[in-house]
Amino acid sequence: xxxxxxxxxxxxxxxxxxxxxxxxxxxxxxxxxxxxxxxxxxxxxxxxxxxxxxxxxxxxxxxxxxxxxxxxxxxxxxxxxxxxxxxxxxxxxxxxxxxxxxxxxxxxxxxxxxxxxxxxxxxxxxxxxxxxxxxxxxxxxxxxxxxxxxxxxxxxxxxxxxxxxxxxxxxxxxxxxxxxxxxxxxxxxxxxxxxxxxxxxxxxxxxxxxxxxxxxxxxxxxxxxxxxxxxxxxxxxxxxxxxxxxxxxxxxxxxxxxxxxxxxxxxxxxxxxxxxxxxxxxxxxx
Amino acid sequence: xxxxxxxxxxxxxxxxxxxxxxxxxxxxxxxxxxxxxxxxxxxxxxxxxxxxxxxxxxxxxxxxxxxxxxxxxxxxxxxxxxxxxxxxxxxxxxxxxxxxxxxxxxxxxxxxxxxxxxxxxxxxxxxxxxxxxxxxxxxxxxxxxxxxxxxxxxxxxxxxxxxxxxxxxxxxxxxxxxxxxxxxxxxxxxxxxxxxxxxxxxxxxxxxxxxxxxxxxxxxxxxxxxxxxxxxxxxxxxxxxxxxxxxxxxxxxxxxxxxxxxxxxxxxxxxxxxxxxxxxxxxxxx
Numbered sequence: 001x002x003x004x005x006x007x008x009x010x011x012x013x014x015x016x017x018x019x020x021x022x023x024x025x026x027x028x029x030x031x032x033x034x035x036x037x038x039x040x041x042x043x044x045x046x047x048x049x050x051x052x053x054x055x056x057x058x059x060x061x062x063x064x065x066x067x068x069x070x071x072x073x074x075x076x077x078x079x080x081x082x083x084x085x086x087x088x089x090x091x092x093x094x095x096x097x098x099x100x101x102x103x104x105x106x107x108x109x110x111x112x113x114x115x116x117x118x119x120x121x122x123x124x125x126x127x128x129x130x131x132x133x134x135x136x137x138x139x140x141x142x143x144x145x146x147x148x149x150x151x152x153x154x155x156x157x158x159x160x161x162x163x164x165x166x167x168x169x170x171x172x173x174x175x176x177x178x179x180x181x182x183x184x185x186x187x188x189x190x191x192x193x194x195x196x197x198x199x200x201x202x203x204x205x206x207x208x209x210x211x212x213x214x215x216x217x218x219x220x221x222x223x224x225x226x227x228x229x230x231x232x233x234x235x236x237x238x239x240x241x242x243x244x245x246x247x248x249x250x251x252x253x254x255x256x257x258x259x260x261x262x263x264x265x266x267x268x269x270x271x272x273x274x275x276x277x278x279x280x281x282x283x284x285x286x
Numbered sequence: 287x288x289x290x291x292x293x294x295x296x297x298x299x300x301x302x303x304x305x306x307x308x309x310x311x312x313x314x315x316x317x318x319x320x321x322x323x324x325x326x327x328x329x330x331x332x333x334x335x336x337x338x339x340x341x342x343x344x345x346x347x348x349x350x351x352x353x354x355x356x357x358x359x360x361x362x363x364x365x366x367x368x369x370x371x372x373x374x375x376x377x378x379x380x381x382x383x384x385x386x387x388x389x390x391x392x393x394x395x396x397x398x399x400x401x402x403x404x405x406x407x408x409x410x411x412x413x414x415x416x417x418x419x420x421x422x423x424x425x426x427x428x429x430x431x432x433x434x435x436x437x438x439x440x441x442x443x444x445x446x447x448x449x450x451x452x453x454x455x456x457x458x459x460x461x462x463x464x465x466x467x468x469x470x471x472x473x474x475x476x477x478x479x480x481x482x483x484x485x486x487x488x489x490x491x492x493x494x495x496x497x498x499x500x501x502x503x504x505x506x507x508x509x510x511x512x513x514x515x516x517x518x519x520x521x522x523x524x525x526x527x528x529x530x531x532x533x534x535x536x537x538x539x540x541x542x543x544x545x546x547x548x549x550x551x552x553x554x555x556x557x558x559x560x561x562x563x564x565x566x567x568x569x570x571x572x
Contacts, residue, residue: 004300010326011304011325011326012303012304012324012325012326012327013301013302013303013304013326013327014290014301014302015299015300015301015302016299016300016301016302017298017299018297018298018299038298039297039298040296040297040298040299040480041298041299057479060558193343193509194326219507221505221507221513221514221515221558222514223479223513223514223515226509227507227509227514228507228508228509228513228514228515229507229509229514257559258558258559258560259558259559259560260558260559261558261559261562263556263557264556264557264558264559266553266556267552267553267554267555267556268553269553270549270550270552270553270556271549271550272346272507272544272545272546272547272550273543273544273545273546273547273550274544274545276547
């Protein structure tokens, strides 16, 4: 028997992974969660039918979501991860001995439980003593905090279902308020290629641009996400990701990384013309 | 009825495009050629079951294969394209009024005929008066030429079937000989991500490195190729793509491009660590 997982990446494009074993299926109050094992991609996590991570390419996403802000401000002490239930973002943060406090707010405990049981590759550092997990709505959590975090990472799903509240003006305003004066916000910012992702990217960029004096977008190659060309937003009250970049200080941490390096840091902000134009022209349709 | 084209990108990964119409199918002495129309990707060309180009993302490939060498040596006058039967590489070359001679050697006339009839978007400039088409084996063609071309672009399929001869030591040596002392060789160099592509990439890099004093690899994001992370090789007897880069001269050509720009030029050489390591460690298994 051949078993294939298939994701419709748009109405007219689909991507499939041959499956060895269906390890877990569960329906939480928020979403449908599945974990598979495969020859090509190793274990992979699916939420509401969409690839969240595979063991083979998660290093790209997690390198880029964490090391870009950390190399911009190597003095980050207090970090908040919103979403990120697989634990990969927290894992990369725990590699910095200088970070003192890592809060993770994930709405869906079942995602964390499934990752802990089946994907220790990403979930293995959730037990670090500096990490505190909160199982509640990220938008509500962050609304209650003022001037506390040096870094907020929005490691969200697409803006449908439980991820929707993490793409609103109000949410980004709460993040702004929850950051210190040196704070950095990094957010999962969709993709420029297929129109359905590009529209969400432009909406998110427009909203963040209005709030933060510094707002940039950077790219990375994520093979199992639609088109493979994916983006993070970088916004800050003070630090620019290139002008305030500290490559030498970052190298002194001595971290071995498989995707990120200080050249990739710079290159990730050098965007193709059609991406740059979308970002420059982004308005706020809310 | 729903009609889907599906490409197995590895034994365990497949990529599918919903089809509106199967416009052409033909079997030449060399390969199986198909052209489809689709909602998402427009017209697309398939050779031996593999995506060669789609109307939606061909601009990325053709921008990067042509403008990177042209911005490194804006004085290129004589160019040879090996393969490239769809005409997209020639189209980009014809945009430079300074180029005097464009030779294209494509083994399979049926590819050119199909592209001319069904995909004028890429094939529309094959009638430019500076262009001469040769329908013969590229490896044999280039073996007869000495010190003539300023630029050779190897716009080949994967190294199986008729493309195989365009990945050998002997072929690269012929290219070296056919170039002037200022000559540049750009070659389709596969991808670092899935092992089957990565192995071919390492083999090609190792062979070219042994011949040319300057040998680099650069990346671009190609949504319809496996993993979306794809590479070109850049080799030269004289010019380094960054040290001899002429952004200002290139801007003076006044070309509007959708992917390439002078920032992307720089960024495309800033490779992720796992890619850089494969390239640095590439040996020559021949």
